[in-house]
Amino acid sequence: MVRIALACLAALSLAACTAGYSGGVEPIRGSITYNGQPRTKLTKAPIGSTFEHTFNDQYGRPVVETYRIQPDRSLLLIHRYVRIEYF
Template structure:
């Protein structure tokens, strides 16, 4: 019985990582075709950011380069919409 419970928990944990993945929004690098974005010169595991506006909000996303060159969204922050350029 303990083996069945342990196996069930392990399978649930594996599936949970994809279930809680951050989904792209309009403006994300991977919004239209996530599998088409491939970086050939960036080492696997490297991180980079991307800032954009979507639906009137300013976002900053953190991406990780996967071993096959595709990119995955690791984090997304909605930034404060106050901008000094709006003052002029």
């Protein structure tokens, strides 16, 4: 009985942690999906393909993000890194 209660509690806790989050990386200012999905859809790109988007963050550092095209043609941000430039 205790095991069942603990299993239910664990399942509810996990569901609460992932509610409202679609996976991937959370967008930041400058991300393509920062204010939601873009209005235009990538109709010619194959589903599942990836592409990179580069922009400067609020500190002027170059940020590179990788997006994957989902089956509904929406974009999923799957990876982000800050490019370190040595002068």
